[in-house]
Amino acid sequence: RKEVEQDPGPFNVPEGATVAFNCTYSNSASQSFFWYRQDCRKEPKLLMSVYSSGNEDGRFTAQLNRASQYISLLIRDSKLSDSATYLCVVNNRGGYQKVTFGIGTKLQVIP
Amino acid sequence: EAQVTQNPRYLITVTGKKLTVTCSQNMNHEYMSWYRQDPGLGLRQIYYSMNVEVTDKGDVPEGYKVSRKEKRNFPLILESPSPNQTSLYFCASSLGAGFEQYFGPGTRLTVT
Numbered sequence: 001r002k003e004v005e006q007d008p009g010p011f012n013v014p015e016g017a018t019v020a021f022n023c024t025y026s027n028s029a030s031q032s033f034f035w036y037r038q039d040c041r042k043e044p045k046l047l048m049s050v051y052s053s054g055n056e057d058g059r060f061t062a063q064l065n066r067a068s069q070y071i072s073l074l075i076r077d078s079k080l081s082d083s084a085t086y087l088c089v090v091n092n093r094g095g096y097q098k099v100t101f102g103i104g105t106k107l108q109v110i111p
Numbered sequence: 112e113a114q115v116t117q118n119p120r121y122l123i124t125v126t127g128k129k130l131t132v133t134c135s136q137n138m139n140h141e142y143m144s145w146y147r148q149d150p151g152l153g154l155r156q157i158y159y160s161m162n163v164e165v166t167d168k169g170d171v172p173e174g175y176k177v178s179r180k181e182k183r184n185f186p187l188i189l190e191s192p193s194p195n196q197t198s199l200y201f202c203a204s205s206l207g208a209g210f211e212q213y214f215g216p217g218t219r220l221t222v223t
Binding site: 091097099104 | 142144146148151152153154155156159161167169170199201207208209210211212214215216217
């Protein structure tokens with residue numbers, strides 16, 4: 001089993017739709033979780049951190065489920081500008097200072 | 112402006128010719144890291160450094176070397192590049208492994 005797994009998609013959704021991505025991780029000792037956004041082979045940029053209590057930033061909501069070992073990202077009212085690849089990131093696996101990225105989920109928002 | 116810089120941005124080289132990709136950050140970050148990104152495989156960590164003179168292997172360290180003599184610089188060295196090292200490389204820095212990472216613009220390397 002991969003350390004961090006994501007459905008690569010693509011997810012093609014109409015403007016205004018709500019879309020959700022999940023990301024599972026295998027190491028229960030993982031400590032930090034993030035969602036990054038990457039546009040077409042450019043550098044990844046932080047979208048949001050994922051806290052145990054969940055967090056929301058405008059149209060974006062991230063949640064962590066430690067019992068089932070997954071994190072989720074919900075995008076409401078999708079915009080054309082949301083089209084990108086969304087990467088989940090798990091840090092500090094088992095006490096090591098490593099960082100593991102998921103393969104990324106490609107989202108295409110269509111008019 | 113807070114940033115991570117990488118040079119060169121594009122490099123085409125031949126098998127066996129040693130090369131260095133430089134990475135520099137101006138945010139006084141302790142943690143720095145190198146990744147490669149390949150289609151279907153995503154971003155994979157090559158090496159990371161938790162501070163000056165402290166480096167460790169990531170998930171795909173074979174064929175690469177790094178050094179951290181100064182806090183701001185973290186060069187990636189390919190002693191004898193091979194075609195399977197053709198990839199898009201990113202350098203990143205952060206306060207620590209558990210914090211937001213700031214990425215450089217990437218270096219596209221082709222080894223023929």
